[in-house]
Amino acid sequence: MTPRMVSAPAEGPAAGLSAAEQAFVLRLQAQGLRYFLDNQLPSGPLVLDRQANHGPRRSHGLVSTAATGMGFVALALAAAEPYRLITSAEAVRRVRRGVAYALRQLPHTRGVVPHFVHSAGGAVVGFDARSTVETAWLVAGALWAADFLGEPALQAAAGRLAGRVDWAYWTAADGRLAHGHNARGRFLGATWDRLNGETVFMYALAAGAARPWPAAGRPRLRTGHDDLGLFVAQYGLDLLDLAGSDVRAAADAATAANYRLCRELAGTFATYRHFWGLSAGDGPGRAASRWPTAVTPRTARSTAPPTSRPRRRRSGSTRSGCGKTCTRPTAGGAASCAAATASVTSTWTRVGSGRTPWASMSGRRSWRWITC
Numbered sequence: 001m002t003p004r005m006v007s008a009p010a011e012g013p014a015a016g017l018s019a020a021e022q023a024f025v026l027r028l029q030a031q032g033l034r035y036f037l038d039n040q041l042p043s044g045p046l047v048l049d050r051q052a053n054h055g056p057r058r059s060h061g062l063v064s065t066a067a068t069g070m071g072f073v074a075l076a077l078a079a080a081e082p083y084r085l086i087t088s089a090e091a092v093r094r095v096r097r098g099v100a101y102a103l104r105q106l107p108h109t110r111g112v113v114p115h116f117v118h119s120a121g122g123a124v125v126g127f128d129a130r131s132t133v134e135t136a137w138l139v140a141g142a143l144w145a146a147d148f149l150g151e152p153a154l155q156a157a158a159g160r161l162a163g164r165v166d167w168a169y170w171t172a173a174d175g176r177l178a179h180g181h182n183a184r185g186r187f188l189g190a191t192w193d194r195l196n197g198e199t200v201f202m203y204a205l206a207a208g209a210a211r212p213w214p215a216a217g218r219p220r221l222r223t224g225h226d227d228l229g230l231f232v233a234q235y236g237l238d239l240l241d242l243a244g245s246d247v248r249a250a251a252d253a254a255t256a257a258n259y260r261l262c263r264e265l266a267g268t269f270a271t272y273r274h275f276w277g278l279s280a281g282d283g284p285g286r287a288a289s290r291w292p293t294a295v296t297p298r299t300a301r302s303t304a305p306p307t308s309r310p311r312r313r314r315s316g317s318t319r320s321g322c323g324k325t326c327t328r329p330t331a332g333g334a335a336s337c338a339a340a341t342a343s344v345t346s347t348w349t350r351v352g353s354g355r356t357p358w359a360s361m362s363g364r365r366s367w368r369w370i371t372c
Contacts, residue, residue: 069141
């Protein structure tokens with residue numbers, strides 16, 4: 001379905017786009033939303049972390065709790081202008097099923113759920129058997145979608161999902177939030193020491209939780225992250241108003257640095273002659289083969305390093321992942337990973353128009369979405 005065009009936004013980064021550019025943005029946004037519509041599994045209503053660009057579609061695989069939270073936002077937006085890809089009633093039904101599954105069937109420790117489970121049987125996969133940041137995105141998506149859709153029962157269920165997280169338990173001695181637990185139930189040996197688009201909602205949820213968070217105002221967090229992937233800069237900027245903050249300034253600086261590096265590599269890698277965006281995860285061919293199979297296909301913010309040197313391959317044939325090495329959308333329309341498609345608009349911005357990098361393409365509420 002082609003989204004219907006609405007009046008141009010009066011302000012924001014999209015305000016200066018031509019009619020053709022706005023149509024291009026809407027088309028890419030609709031493709032991003034379509035990923036979540038197509039990959040929320042009926043058997044267990046979580047969202048597949050990745051999908052094949054070529055060949056048979058995957059009906060099972062790793063489902064990501066963070067991708068599911070992003071999927072809740074996508075379902076709500078898909079029912080609104082200018083998309084209208086599904087009805088509001090269907091969006092409510094699908095988000096409600098996902099939240100109910102998270103409440104009743106996902107294993108959790110003090111409210112924190114796994115990063116990955118397998119869609120066939122629900123086995124927990126990966127070393128982060130409990131992940132604070134993935135849980136934060138699951139909760140954030142549920143809260144946002146419930147509020148956007150305005151359905152009281154869904155709002156209550158999302159509130160229960162948020163309310164059961166004991167952020168005090170997950171706080172380290174230095175006041176920072178721990179990454180999570182391993183499969184043996186022991187704390188992973190790292191804390192979230194940066195405040196950025198990936199972690200800001202997690203810290204906002206902890207600080208605003210009904211249960212008092214003893215570390216509120218105490219942790220010392222840095223904001224610079226131009227050495228990390230693009231997703232780290234831009235997740236969450238459209239769910240929280242961070243204008244004028246250090247977090248937003250750091251995100252703009254990191255986005256500009258990412259853009260400049262891709263332009264410098266345009267003579268070496270064909271993809272960057274037309275597109276830009278370097279981030280962590282899958283690349284062309286066997287680019288991720290050095291990582292264990294159980295944890296390579298992931299939206300990993302906490303584990304995989306930035307893909308700063310993608311392999312030289314032809315454009316349009318890769319599997320891009322959560323903020324992963326970004327390439328052309330395939331002929332089938334959708335990109336292949338939940339978070340990469342979360343804002344294909346920003347990550348796959350066409351180079352050569354003479355415009356500055358867009359940290360967000362959202363100019364009106366009906367366009368708002370998580371940039372990758």
